[in-house]
Amino acid sequence: MAKLSSSSLAFTVRRCEPELVSPAKPTPREYKLLSDINDQESLRFQVPVVQFYHYNLSMQGKDPVKVIRDALAKTLVFYYPFAGRLREGLNGKLMVDCTGEGVLFIEAGADVTLEQIGDALHPPFPCFDELLYDVPGSDGMLNCPLFFIQITRLKCGGFVFALRMNHVMCDGDGLKQFLSTMAEMAQGTATPSIPPVWERHLLDAGEPPRVMCKHNEYDEVEEGAIAFSNNTVERAFFFGRNEFSSLYQLLPLHLRQCSTFELLTACLWRCRTIAINLNPNEEVRMMCIVNARSKFNPPLPLGYYGNAFVYPAAKATSKQLCQNPLAYAVELVKHAKASVTEEYVKSVASLMVIKGKKLKFPMHGSFLLSDLKNMGFKEVDFGWDKAEFAGVAKAVGPISFVNSAKDKKGEVGVVVSICLPAPVMERFVKELEKMLMQPNQGDEDRSNLISSAL
Template sequence: MAVQRQQLRFAVRRREPELVGPAAPTPRETKRLSDLDDHETLRVQVQFVFFYRAGGQHDAAAADVVRRALGEALVPYYPLAGRVREVDGRKLVVDCTGEGVLFVEADADTRLAELEACSGGGELRPPFPSMDQLLFDVEGSGGVLDSPLLLVQVTRLLCGGFVFAVRVNHTMCDAIGISQFLLAALLRRGSLGDAVEMVREAKAAVTAEYARSAADVLVLRGRPLLALANVFVVSDHRHAGFHRLDLGWGEPAYGGGADVVFGLGYLVAVKNGGDEENAVGAVVSLPRPAMERFASEMETLYTQPN
């Protein structure tokens, strides 16, 4: 069902951005990305967001918990504390410098209920109209090359809940990868085992010969952008475990992609009518005339009797 989004205005007070590095010494080395990872289409940054309701007396410590957990996780996942560089032939490598990831702590004068109301239908579903407030674009951090590979912002809300937002360099992580890094980092809860098992299953489904062939074709063609003419890409995020990411405050009211990309749709796990039943949300971006027609068709379909 199509819903009308409202623009919610609220003030956010942010502390100065800081770099969070590995909590222990890590190797200083350079690692080559695969020919699939440094494809032109993946040379972007992608955003994820998680909304948590008030969960008890330790809500105010959410930023401290996340900051400390990031430092600990960056020890085994030390390449994420480095920087992506481009070498001969536009090949991408990650320079494991240990410089760290960007972290922003903030407070917002709004409540989760207000964010739900402006999201449409009283439930949290992307795209979120105030993401520029919940994930501040730190100056100089938005590039793919020579920039921090992760930007994290934890925003406390007036109701005691908080928002955990992440921007990640897509050449380093896909949905499963960033999900695996987060459940490893944040209080060892959730579906790390499930994520590992899904990676194994995915690898088993794609033969080594097929993967090598696909990578070779991309390199021979100069790693071109994905041709989107007459193509619509759908990415299924439901099995990445975002909606189950427990930081110690229970599962998020919403967890998953934060924005919409034209030509790319993705499926997310959402609550159905505010209850505990899981449903599927399909996030798409269309030209305005097509979106108006699509919304009309969906409205008709939604209101038809069974």
């Protein structure tokens, strides 16, 4: 069974008053423009990330709150735009006012152990709102702190590191780079091993801007009634070796070399489309996130921490996707991913300039899956060793995230949180179960490839 159920655990969290942690040394007071990719409307939301750490005897007598707060202040000297505030200029152009005001920070403690939270840590987490308190006024886009961090000490001596970041500032690679620098500072390093690179102009449109590619991800469509209202539920689904083996059995031989992420993307897109039960002729889109760093010639510089991804859309009618076999969806996903070149990225930037920054992907009939399993968040070590779990804490509407995780038996795999209205979720679960009923035929080579991919 792929579905994971969250614990109903309840615990009490005691919080100190929120504070602002500013750079440990004076930083430049200036304005920094975001790129034409960075400041699109679709990125104007906040992403919640959580990391769980066990007690470490070698750190006895050291307070994780103080260690991380001090490391944050030192890191902000190098990443000083994160200590500023977002402003909106002419035609919606976003820029950072590097005020040095700081990052929002909360010190907290909870009367619970890591073991009580759960044997298999995975989203959605019990009482996550307690682990990342929603400070009134902290969730805006403009004139607000760009990062919000809460460190919660646990009764066992471990702790929870939770943060919320303004997505227009950076992507997963950029966040990992920032957190890795914090970890280096926490362990006594004076300067980052990878210096941060701003250089947002590298992802600006050309002059004059030219849209050279087709961009189905920004199609203007009439928004339908499948809204992500208060009646939504979120469930986590685990995919390990057995689940992926079952899915590969559904593919013809020539497609069995597709990646596990391409297969997972196609599977979830198809199950979700069947579950939401659209008109057969309505179009559905699967946004395929592609890291553009290596698409440039030369590649973007090491240390670039802005958003450097695009999300070309695989597109089909609901009928085409639901009535064709899984291979049909896999082919569409592979084709969309392969379409990304440097020219494609520049075309997206040009589209933002020509059509305006308010352009965003259509919510109706769209699904977006972000692969974070190899991002390395678990490797971030503040001195207490690697995290037990690290990744995005929950789905954000039609956007889901793939995190590396273990099931209750200790098997390594990936976990995906899906957010859907309650009756739609029931249909989704049934469709996924049907797809996973394929017997594992024991292809040892494929099984080894799956294990290495996970």
